[in-house]
Amino acid sequence: MESRDDKLIALIGLLSACLISVVFLFTMTWLSDVRRPPETSLDVQSCYTQNTNQSSTPRP
Numbered sequence: 376m377e378s379r380d381d382k383l384i385a386l387i388g389l390l391s392a393c394l395i396s397v398v399f400l401f402t403m404t405w406l407s408d409v410r411r412p413p414e415t416s417l418d419v420q421s422c423y424t425q426n427t428n429q430s431s432t433p434r435p
């Protein structure tokens with residue numbers, strides 16, 4: 376009976392260690408993503424549509 380209890384305690388300890396490791400890795404990944412500044416923001420004023428009625432010859 377005591378051997379069975381030891382195995383159960385070892386299994387619970389192993390699962391707890393795995394859970395703590397997963398939570399720690401998730402937290403570190405989330406924190407590193409939050410601290411990183413955004414790459415580039417979209418400048419709405421620089422967006423424009425191209426006119427399809429332009430001539431195919433380039434202007435001098």
